[in-house]
Amino acid sequence: DQQVKQNSPSLSVQEGRISILNCDYTNSMFDYFLWYKKYPAEGPTFLISISSIKDKNEDGRFTVFLNKSAKHLSLHIVPSQPGDSAVYFCAATDNTNAGKSTFGDGTTLTVKP
């Protein structure tokens, strides 16, 4: 039973347009959500996070939205740049379970010049 799902394995957008990456979760005990970015042959790097008590968090070109009732979060990148091309992982943390994080399978974003 996969508790964090990223249903789109890949996404392709034009430079300058908006990229929207989606993530769904099933465990209502998750209370902190993170997005990581991963380039080939490198480890994931933290991008942005959101607490379950908020519905939006913004950091420059990156905004994460959380809809708790739908158990859905999304990452918006505006404007998209070719350097944003990477695999994006959604992760959810359960602070009642030793703060362990559960990851989705990732979405490969390609931004075309």
Place this chain on the structure above:
Amino acid sequence: NAGVTQTPKFQVLKTGQSMTLQCAQDMNHEYMSWYRQDPGMGLRLIHYSVGAGITDQGEVPNGYNVSRSTTEDFPLRLLSAAPSQTSVYFCASSYEVGNTEAFFGQGTRLTVV
């Protein structure tokens, strides 16, 4: 600061051999963890530690051992390598348990033949 350092970067093992994947961090982080990533999948938690002397199992612990004798080091031992353990392994650390981002090493690509 080096961050999280993993060695080796690549390793080929024969079935039945044992080895230790090294992980060290210089950020004085209490929380450390090991993940494996298989093709097309997200990161799955193998073992984690909330501090020196304390370790616990994650989602996929079978075939692996860990210990945490110091804050800095968190080695992962493969007891008797199997082809199913062919994967990319990532070590991560974070300042505290829960609502905080993880810092990842560059990964160890392990092939068991």
